[in-house]
Amino acid sequence: MRISEHIAGPRTALHKEAQHWLLRLTSGAATTQDARAFELWCGQSPAHVEAFAETRRLWENLGPAAQAWRQREQAKVVELPRRQPRMTRRAFLGAAVAASAALVVHPPLQLWPSLSDMVADYRTATGEQRDVELGQGLVIHMNTQTALNLRRVQGRVVGIDLIGGEIQVKATADASAPLSVFAGGGRIDVGVQARCNVRCDSSKVQVTGLDGSTTLHYDGQSVVLNTAQQxxxxxxxxxxxxxxDLETTMAWRRRVLIFDGQPLAQVVEEINRYRPGRLILANDGLAARKVQARFSLNQLADVAALIQDAYGAKVTSLPGGIVILS
Known part of the structure; x- marks a missing residue:
């Protein structure tokens, strides 16, 4: 056996384990048990940490593979027999590309934009905010990690598909008709001279009326929101x-986060929307602690140290901005 072959075996196994961890920690729903086990896995050696970092970087060059994987996503999955013949090198590489493409479409822990985010008409990166003037009296303010597409008819914007994230929609007196925002399977009609805030997280959509009248349509039902209703x-x-509470709802426009008695687990989840990498809580008692705080978005690079000082948390930093709090 050549030396290179001897090294390749454990290296390949380690990267397969790293891929497993990326998939297991998907969607930002890791349990505290997962976080503890992941910390122990990373602590075994520097090679484990580097394997995880390299696996995370794979997505950058896999856009075409991800597109192909997405087209096959709806195909039937054929159950394989329990015993399989030895996998060929070509099959192994194909499986590796497919697994990596899956990481592009469904990024674990939201550590990078998904494929649908990357091809959106407009999107913001982690921590980025953006104002979009659509003309026709329509203005969109986009918060962090937001992606949207425009619906146009004969060059005129008639609607917005909010893929995910948070926006403030404003239809000025110059708007000729209400603007429809489509999010989470529902439709939100923003009236002329009205403003509203729409936040879409996974399957849940939260809408806050800021000015004027906003009408929501979902699952055959309709609800009207007026100013300061949610x-x-x-x-x-x-x-x-x-x-x-309009001050709390709109604090992001002033680049501030306000917390009034929320558990630390909820606070960390919110901070993760704005901070590159990921904070992971691995202590149930710590996660339940109530937080009364106001953070500037410019402070978030130091937020782990602030939590450490306030609650005595142990801080373990890993590649890619991942920090475990225990």
Whole structure:
């Protein structure tokens, strides 16, 4: 056996384990048990940490492969027999590309933009905010990690598909008709001279009326929001219409995050929208601690140290901006 072959075996196994961890930690829903196990895995050697970092970087050159994988995504999956013949080199490389393409379409822990985000008409990176003038009296303010597409008819914008993230929509007096925002399977009609804030996280959509009248349509039902009213929809139902705290809802426009008694787990989840990498809580007691705080977005690079000082958390930093708090 050549020396290169002897090294390739464990190296390949290590990278397969790293791919497993990326997939296992997908969608930002890692449990505290997952976080502890991941920390132990990374702590075995510097090679483990480097394998994870290299696996994360694979996505950058896999755009075409990801597109092909996406086209086959709806095809039937044929169950394979329990015993399989030895995998050929070509089959192995094909499987590796497919697995890596899956990471592009469904990025674990939202560490990078998904394929649908990358091909959107407009998108913002982590921590980025952007204003988009659409003409026709329509202005869109985009928050961090937001992607949207425009619906046009004969060159005129008639609607917005919010793929994910958060926007403020403003239709000035110059708007000739209400603007429709499509998000999470519902439609939000923003009236002329009206403003609203729309946040789309996975299957849940939260809408806050800021000025004027906003009408929501979802699952055969309709709800009207007026100024300083808020509701959400998803999973086939509307939430209750409640008074909205506009200062907290719109704090992101001033590049501020406000927390008033939320558990640290919820605070960390929100901070992860704005901070490159990922904070992972690996302590249930720590996750339940209530937080009263106001953070400038410019402070978030130091937020792990702030949590350490405030709650005595142990901080473990890993490649790619991943930080485990325990």
């Amino acid at each position: 509701t959400d929809y998803g999973d086939g139902r509307f939430g209750q219409v409640l008074p909205a």
